[in-house]
Amino acid sequence: MSFATNKRLMEEGDTVLLYVGYDNLVQMQLARGSVHQTRYGALKHDQLIGAPYGKKVECSKGWICPLQPTPELWTLVLPHRTQILYTTDISMIVFQLHLKPGSVVVEAGTGSGSLSHALIRSVMPNGRLHTFEFHEERCAAARKEFEQHGLGDYVTAKHRDVCAAGFELDKEADALFLDLPAPWECITSASHALRQGGRICTFSPCMEQVQRTCEALKDHGFTDLTVLECLSRPFTVQNIKLSYVDFGDQTEITTDKKNTVDKAAPPCKKEREDCEETEVKMEDQQTRSDQGSESWEEQTVSSGGQASKCAVKAREFKTGAPPLVMQGHTGFLTFASLY
Ligand SMILES: C[S@@+](CC[C@H](N)C(=O)[O-])C[C@H]1O[C@@H](n2cnc3c(N)ncnc32)[C@H](O)[C@@H]1O
Numbered sequence: 001m002s003f004a005t006n007k008r009l010m011e012e013g014d015t016v017l018l019y020v021g022y023d024n025l026v027q028m029q030l031a032r033g034s035v036h037q038t039r040y041g042a043l044k045h046d047q048l049i050g051a052p053y054g055k056k057v058e059c060s061k062g063w064i065c066p067l068q069p070t071p072e073l074w075t076l077v078l079p080h081r082t083q084i085l086y087t088t089d090i091s092m093i094v095f096q097l098h099l100k101p102g103s104v105v106v107e108a109g110t111g112s113g114s115l116s117h118a119l120i121r122s123v124m125p126n127g128r129l130h131t132f133e134f135h136e137e138r139c140a141a142a143r144k145e146f147e148q149h150g151l152g153d154y155v156t157a158k159h160r161d162v163c164a165a166g167f168e169l170d171k172e173a174d175a176l177f178l179d180l181p182a183p184w185e186c187i188t189s190a191s192h193a194l195r196q197g198g199r200i201c202t203f204s205p206c207m208e209q210v211q212r213t214c215e216a217l218k219d220h221g222f223t224d225l226t227v228l229e230c231l232s233r234p235f236t237v238q239n240i241k242l243s244y245v246d247f248g249d250q251t252e253i254t255t256d257k258k259n260t261v262d263k264a265a266p267p268c269k270k271e272r273e274d275c276e277e278t279e280v281k282m283e284d285q286q287t288r289s290d291q292g293s294e295s296w297e298e299q300t301v302s303s304g305g306q307a308s309k310c311a312v313k314a315r316e317f318k319t320g321a322p323p324l325v326m327q328g329h330t331g332f333l334t335f336a337s338l339y
Pocket of ligand 1: 132
């Protein structure tokens with residue numbers, strides 16, 4: 001019963017997620033007398049029952065932290081029976097399907113139930129998820145998980161081939177989601193299941209699937225067709241060096257032109273050393289660490305067809321940079337409305 005409500009204390013039967021370390025999260029179901037082995041030593045379930053969620057628990061070689069599951073965390077630890085949807089796509093699906101407490105939402109196929117958990121949370125406590133799966137064992141496993149997680153009252157999990165037999169829902173659904181190899185084959189029954197103004201979303205890895213789905217959607221009177229691809233774009237911290245021209249002290253330009261011209265010219269070695277020495281003395285240490293360090297660099301510049309060496313200043317600083325090649329394609333999300 002650990003998904004349905006926010007709880008302070010762990011109880012027998014709860015699905016608990018153990019934070020064992022960075023990138024190391026495992027799930028377990030609490031049962032009196034059981035022992036769970038972690039890399040930090042054995043953990044007795046009895047140690048957890050009655051203890052608060054989120055509080056560190058000492059094992060013989062270190063600590064672990066028991067967490068209450070959320071759909072986002074469940075997606076990271078669930079047993080994979082199929083390929084699953086991840087939170088980047090799931091968040092866009094929930095948003096674009098306009099789900100809210102009280103909504104009725106339909107899903108096919110159920111797969112490993114990754115999306116199902118997020119859909120149920122969005123429509124709880126007075127809405128409902130109808131989820132369909134044509135693989136019998138997968139459907140049974142998902143149904144068992146929903147019960148174990150205390151979500152049985154908010155979901156109907158049915159074993160059915162929706163392309164052959166349809167959804168058997170008549171204008172009841174506010175939203176409908178399809179993660180199937182051939183979503184275009186069940187757009188007719190989807191249009192019967194949705195109410196006027198209902199939203200549909202299909203997930204397909206290939207553009208050819210998207211094209212066929214869009215044609216079927218248009219043929220059945222769907223409008224506002226939009227295709228999205230969700231990519232998460234991680235920025236990494238990098239040291240970069242940028243050169244810039246030193247035009248000298250700007251106040252001197254108006255007061256002493258000769259002096260400015262001299263200053264703008266490439267400094268000789270002695271001048272450079274003098275200049276660097278003065279700057280280092282004057283520079284406040286805090287400012288240096290915030291803005292990065294400066295250095296002189298020789299660069300070749302060409303003017304009037306002639307190349308000459310010139311000293312430019314370069315500043316090295318830390319910045320966030322995105323990857324040059326975007327990885328992480330999962331699939332395209334096609335959204336539409338039925339009026
Ligand atoms: C990729 S999985 C879905 C994963 C799911 N969205 C998740 O996040 O866990 C696709 C599922 O659709 C099921 N499926 C395929 N064709 C179907 C059909 N015609 N009717 C019902 N289920 C179907 C497959 O058995 C499979 O379990």
